[in-house]
Amino acid sequence: MNKKISNICCIGAGYVGGPTMAVIAHKCRNINVTVVDINEQRIREWNSENLENLPVYEPGLNEIVQDRRGKNLFFSTDIAEAIHKSEMIFISVNTPTKTYGIGKGMAADLKFVELCARTIGDEANGDKIVVEKSTLPVRTAESIRTILKSAGSKYEFEILSNPEFLAEGTAVADLYNPDRVLIGGDNTDAGKQAVDSLVNIYATWVPRERIITTNVWSSELSKLTANAFLAQRISSINAVSALCEKTGANVDEVASAIGADSRIGKKFLKSSVGFGGSCFQKDILNMVYLCRYFGIPEVADYWEQIIKLNDYQKSRFSRQIINSLFNTVSGKKISFLGWAFKKDTNDTRESPAIYVACDLLTDRAEIHIYDPKVRAEQISKDVKYLLEQRGFGKTETDELAALLHVYTEPYPAMDKAHAVAVLTEWDEFCTYDWKKIYENMKKPAFVFDGRNILDRDYLEKTGFNVKCVGG
Ligand code: NAD
Ligand code: UDX
Numbered sequence: 001m002n003k004k005i006s007n008i009c010c011i012g013a014g015y016v017g018g019p020t021m022a023v024i025a026h027k028c029r030n031i032n033v034t035v036v037d038i039n040e041q042r043i044r045e046w047n048s049e050n051l052e053n054l055p056v057y058e059p060g061l062n063e064i065v066q067d068r069r070g071k072n073l074f075f076s077t078d079i080a081e082a083i084h085k086s087e088m089i090f091i092s093v094n095t096p097t098k099t100y101g102i103g104k105g106m107a108a109d110l111k112f113v114e115l116c117a118r119t120i121g122d123e124a125n126g127d128k129i130v131v132e133k134s135t136l137p138v139r140t141a142e143s144i145r146t147i148l149k150s151a152g153s154k155y156e157f158e159i160l161s162n163p164e165f166l167a168e169g170t171a172v173a174d175l176y177n178p179d180r181v182l183i184g185g186d187n188t189d190a191g192k193q194a195v196d197s198l199v200n201i202y203a204t205w206v207p208r209e210r211i212i213t214t215n216v217w218s219s220e221l222s223k224l225t226a227n228a229f230l231a232q233r234i235s236s237i238n239a240v241s242a243l244c245e246k247t248g249a250n251v252d253e254v255a256s257a258i259g260a261d262s263r264i265g266k267k268f269l270k271s272s273v274g275f276g277g278s279c280f281q282k283d284i285l286n287m288v289y290l291c292r293y294f295g296i297p298e299v300a301d302y303w304e305q306i307i308k309l310n311d312y313q314k315s316r317f318s319r320q321i322i323n324s325l326f327n328t329v330s331g332k333k334i335s336f337l338g339w340a341f342k343k344d345t346n347d348t349r350e351s352p353a354i355y356v357a358c359d360l361l362t363d364r365a366e367i368h369i370y371d372p373k374v375r376a377e378q379i380s381k382d383v384k385y386l387l388e389q390r391g392f393g394k395t396e397t398d399e400l401a402a403l404l405h406v407y408t409e410p411y412p413a414m415d416k417a418h419a420v421a422v423l424t425e426w427d428e429f430c431t432y433d434w435k436k437i438y439e440n441m442k443k444p445a446f447v448f449d450g451r452n453i454l455d456r457d458y459l460e461k462t463g464f465n466v467k468c469v470g471g
Pocket of ligand 1: 011012013014015016017036037038039042079092093094095112113115116133134135136164165166167168278279
């Protein structure tokens with residue numbers, strides 16, 4: 001297997017493929033990087049002159065794309081050509097939870113990955129290193145290998161697993177300075193050479209001791225396990241938040257006290273309305289599915305509880321709003337600050353805001369939303385999708401979605417509102433003139449801080465009724 005890599009391509013120009021490849025292009029000027037996608041609009045947006053129109057918002061990303069695009073970073077829909085000219089091909093397509101058939105609602109849908117493998121098999125014009133960048137169930141590399149082989153190609157393929165650990169909102173910083181890079185490969189001569197080729201790319205900027213090499217299965221499973229452990233911490237502290245609300249303990253104080261123990265650590269102990277994002281729920285469900293598939297239901301139940309607790313946390317937040325507003329929100333104006341699943345991203349996948357909005361819409365509240373980065377069409381799409389999932393017909397879904405109002409400025413979104421709910425931890429929310437907001441709201445005025453970011457004492461002195469997660 002040729003070790004010299006001059007051209008790489010990445011299939012999938014999403015939240016992982018785009019930033020990851022932009023950083024590789026930025027750090028490895030001697031490598032041509034082509035990111036391809038079947039979604040023509042996405043590619044048009046990546047090539048857009050106006051950098052504000054890039055499809056992914058990440059701090060620091062625009063600058064890198066501006067620097068490398070057209071030099072050694074290219075975005076294209078010509079997948080075949082990109083495969084022809086690349087010695088190394090990353091697969092970074094989406095692997096959502098299946099919505100049909102066997103494993104519906106649990107297993108990862110691998111149809112996009114399989115299609116990539118078939119395309120690579122059909123188009124290969126030489127030996128290729130195929131890198132799994134998508135998060136995949138353990139042993140997927142075996143299926144990819146079978147598909148590549150059965151394409152009848154006379155060329156050799158090495159399959160590597162190189163899961164991505166970046167978090168959205170900090171993707172560029174995470175890619176520049178990763179805690180570790182994980183590369184799984186076969187323990188054969190060709191496998192080791194392929195691993196070395198990828199190690200050499202990362203070693204351009206990542207210290208060698210942070211580049212971990214393992215066998216393929218360990219690498220695949222480590223990704224699911226890392227996400228399960230991170231999400232488990234959030235569900236654990238959120239479980240404690242419910243107990244705090246009953247007992248008068250303060251969840252932030254508890255988190256800080258336990259986090260001071262170096263064996264526990266401070267990170268991922270921020271109690272919230274619940275975790276969102278495209279990864280945690282999907283990857284844990286996938287883990288649960290695998291455990292059931294391999295006949296270990298006790299282990300499956302253990303991990304599944306993380307998701308159940310997260311669902312409980314989201315619906316608890318909605319119920320708290322309804323209960324506090326005298327058990328009726330019908331016709332009331334409730335303002336949402338934030339729609340993205342976390343700050344510093346425009347991604348809304350699995351955002352807790354969608355769940356809380358649908359709960360309140362079902363009770364006929366009027367929801368007025370401001371998010372600094374999310375577009376109105378996305379918000380409407382998110383809500384309609386979940387309402388339909390919950391069994392509402394088209395007419396009722398449209399009627400409820402008509403109760404959504406999206407703003408491009410924060411203050412009008414809160415004017416004459418009965419309550420404000422903080423759904424995303426955007427920094428700018430803490431800088432608002434909360435006295436002015438209070439004056440323009442209906443009384444009694446409520447704030448439901450689903451992220452525990454606002455200054456509670458100050459808000460209470462201003463006159464607000466304040467409810468935080470955990471008390
Ligand atoms: P995404 O939906 O943002 O992007 C995936 C892209 O792949 C889409 O643009 C889609 O059009 C494209 N695609 C699908 N099938 C294709 C095909 N056959 N040919 C060409 N393009 C195709 O997804 P994402 O968030 O970038 O996630 C990609 C993978 O990375 C997933 O497996 C995910 O679990 C994993 N991951 C995501 C994150 C994250 O923070 N988003 C972090 C780590 C790992
Ligand atoms: C996660 C993993 O962190 C990352 O390593 C992996 O590659 C992809 O999945 P991401 O989903 O982008 O990244 O963001 P993350 O920072 O993990 O936050 C996920 C959700 O948990 C967000 O909704 C966030 O608000 C919430 N969260 C996070 C909490 O509620 N409390 C915390 O302490 C941390």
